[in-house]
Amino acid sequence: MAGRAAEPEVIWARPERTGRGPKPAYTRRDVVDAAVRIADADGIDGVSMRRVAAELGCGTMSLYNYVPRKEDLYELMVDAVSGEYELPDEPSGDWRADMTAIAHQSRAIMYRHPWLPRVMTTAYGFSPNALRFLEWCLGCLTPLDAPAGLKMQLIAMVNGTVMATVANEQAIAERARGLPWSEAEEQAVRGAYLMGQVTSGRYPHLAGLLAEAPAAPVDPDEIFAMTIARLLDSFAPPTGGTSVTGA
Amino acid sequence: MAGRAAEPEVIWARPERTGRGPKPAYTRRDVVDAAVRIADADGIDGVSMRRVAAELGCGTMSLYNYVPRKEDLYELMVDAVSGEYELPDEPSGDWRADMTAIAHQSRAIMYRHPWLPRVMTTAYGFSPNALRFLEWCLGCLTPLDAPAGLKMQLIAMVNGTVMATVANEQAIAERARGLPWSEAEEQAVRGAYLMGQVTSGRYPHLAGLLAEAPAAPVDPDEIFAMTIARLLDSFAPPTGGTSVTGA
DNA sequence: TCGTAGTTACGTACGCCGTACGTAGTGGGG
DNA sequence: CCCCACTACGTACGGCGTACGTAACTACGA
Numbered sequence: 001m002a003g004r005a006a007e008p009e010v011i012w013a014r015p016e017r018t019g020r021g022p023k024p025a026y027t028r029r030d031v032v033d034a035a036v037r038i039a040d041a042d043g044i045d046g047v048s049m050r051r052v053a054a055e056l057g058c059g060t061m062s063l064y065n066y067v068p069r070k071e072d073l074y075e076l077m078v079d080a081v082s083g084e085y086e087l088p089d090e091p092s093g094d095w096r097a098d099m100t101a102i103a104h105q106s107r108a109i110m111y112r113h114p115w116l117p118r119v120m121t122t123a124y125g126f127s128p129n130a131l132r133f134l135e136w137c138l139g140c141l142t143p144l145d146a147p148a149g150l151k152m153q154l155i156a157m158v159n160g161t162v163m164a165t166v167a168n169e170q171a172i173a174e175r176a177r178g179l180p181w182s183e184a185e186e187q188a189v190r191g192a193y194l195m196g197q198v199t200s201g202r203y204p205h206l207a208g209l210l211a212e213a214p215a216a217p218v219d220p221d222e223i224f225a226m227t228i229a230r231l232l233d234s235f236a237p238p239t240g241g242t243s244v245t246g247a
Numbered sequence: 248m249a250g251r252a253a254e255p256e257v258i259w260a261r262p263e264r265t266g267r268g269p270k271p272a273y274t275r276r277d278v279v280d281a282a283v284r285i286a287d288a289d290g291i292d293g294v295s296m297r298r299v300a301a302e303l304g305c306g307t308m309s310l311y312n313y314v315p316r317k318e319d320l321y322e323l324m325v326d327a328v329s330g331e332y333e334l335p336d337e338p339s340g341d342w343r344a345d346m347t348a349i350a351h352q353s354r355a356i357m358y359r360h361p362w363l364p365r366v367m368t369t370a371y372g373f374s375p376n377a378l379r380f381l382e383w384c385l386g387c388l389t390p391l392d393a394p395a396g397l398k399m400q401l402i403a404m405v406n407g408t409v410m411a412t413v414a415n416e417q418a419i420a421e422r423a424r425g426l427p428w429s430e431a432e433e434q435a436v437r438g439a440y441l442m443g444q445v446t447s448g449r450y451p452h453l454a455g456l457l458a459e460a461p462a463a464p465v466d467p468d469e470i471f472a473m474t475i476a477r478l479l480d481s482f483a484p485p486t487g488g489t490s491v492t493g494a
Numbered sequence: 495t496c497g498t499a500g501t502t503a504c505g506t507a508c509g510c511c512g513t514a515c516g517t518a519g520t521g522g523g524g
Numbered sequence: 525c526c527c528c529a530c531t532a533c534g535t536a537c538g539g540c541g542t543a544c545g546t547a548a549c550t551a552c553g554a
Contacts, residue, residue, distance in 0.1 A: 008432040010440045021501025022549045048540065059504040061542080070541065071426075121365050121414050122422055126441045131450055138452035148456040149465060153474060160411025161404065167368050168403065175369055179318075185255040193257045194373045203378055205385035209395040218396060227400060234481030268530025269520040295511060306533040308513080317512065 011072040012128060026056060028066045032076045043177040044115035074123035081113050082129035091140040096232050098140035103158050103228045110166040114174055117167035144236060154235050161231055165224060258319040259375060271312065273303060278313045279323045290424040291362035321370035328360050329376035338387040343479050345387035350405050350475045357413040361421055364414035391483060401482050408478055412471055
């Protein structure tokens with residue numbers, strides 16, 4: 001008989017081995033790493049059980065000894081890259097600085113793994129590294145005098161904002177994968193349509209915006225930093241000093 | 248010969264009909280509505296070309312007369328439900344009120360169509376209704392004295408926040424679709440794992456948070472309203488009056 | 495010590511999926 | 525009026541997730 005029956009369980013609670021039987025050729029981590037490599041290279045849709053097995057050099061169905069369902073593989077992938085956070089031993093005491101640093105780390109991780117935002121909308125939960133991350137964030141926020149619920153909101157909003165930002169920045173690139181034509185063609189064709197619409201006169205405000213835009217070429221990093229700063233301000237306005245609202 | 252060759256194009260620029268030949272049995276809108284009905288009922292993964300055709304009562308391949316690729320169907324679906332925004336003829340003049348109303352409409356739409364957040368991370372672009380929405384938002388923001396780029400950031404952040412919020416609230420329900428067990432079992436099993444971890448002592452801050460939580464049962468609507476208010480504050484702090492920071 | 499039960503490995507097969515391609519029939523424009 | 529662009533759609537291909545069966549292997553209880 002093959003792997004155990006499908007029953008309600010969380011992948012994190014399932015032991016990788018029980019001790020009996022032949023030694024497995026790989027570890028669960030090997031499988032996940034292979035999947036992450038494929039997703040980084042070819043996008044998340046390139047991750048199929050057959051492809052992962054090929055990458056590993058084993059039979060497709062052998063994977064089911066390590067991972068009960070593909071959904072669990074996704075969760076394991078998210079957890080694996082969540083392990084890339086480098087969290088100091090102790091928070092600095094400046095919660096704004098700590099949260100800003102965390103946000104930048106999140107962004108860097110999502111740039112390394114552009115499939116993350118998409119997968120996280122379905123396969124995100126309280127994985128070990130998610131708990132580690134959450135615990136760290138709460139630690140950073142101890143200096144902030146606020147009820148626990150508010151701290152959770154802050155963390156959630158920072159995360160959500162980073163996700164939305166990166167997803168937005170990389171939308172075209174990610175979408176272009178597996179299209180019958182190139183990314184450049186896609187971008188050109190979409191840009192042409194947008195221009196046609198805007199110059200049609202039906203969207204005066206939008207036209208005004210686009211007319212103004214080229215005058216101010218923007219730096220994504222700067223925008224990101226400003227966005228996060230503003231977000232943190234909204235939870236605890238900086239005591240005196242200049243506002244970040246203006247440009 | 249069947250439908251035209253695959254070439255770079257935007258679905259919005261492709262005419263639905265050219266005039267020649269027999270009258271189509273359906274409209275592009277019929278196809279999209281059928282897809283939306285299925286997604287609402289069975290989740291986005293229930294939307295397959297075969298299923299949509301069955302819903303419509305036609306052959307599978309007939310759909311390709313209306314929609315060149317499935318990806319385009321997704322974009323059409325997003326645009327269709329984006330048409331559910333009810334936008335007055337003129338902004339009220341109070342941009343905070345207008346943007347708050349928009350955010351609540353967005354949330355309502357995403358509750359009606361829980362698949363939206365997931366699909367929007369890949370299939371979102373400058374569709375007609377997206378342009379209409381954007382134009383409206385920019386109109387609402389004319390009273391706000393800020394550079395165009397900042398207004399775009401504001402709009403993007405409000406949208407992103409709504410998406411992240413709803414996606415988070417509905418994560419378990421959406422994930423449970425197509426699982427080999429029930430949503431209740433899923434939730435129970437995940438809750439049990441979480442409890443086990445938190446009570447292990449490895450996550451003191453998190454434990455403290457959970458100990459505090461049941462004392463303050465939360466109203467999602469209220470949290471959402473507060474989050475949006477805070478977000479808007481961060482772009483233009485209310486002139487005098489109480490801060491919304493505290494709970 | 496040894497049988498056996500639990501495990502690993504993996505080939506085969508089923509029912510889905512998106513969609514390329516071919517064919518038949520229809521009706522508007524030159 | 526007739527041609528041909530167009531609609532409708534059946535068939536088929538290559539891919540997917542994974543249920544199930546079989547064979548080899550090894551740690552443990554008797």
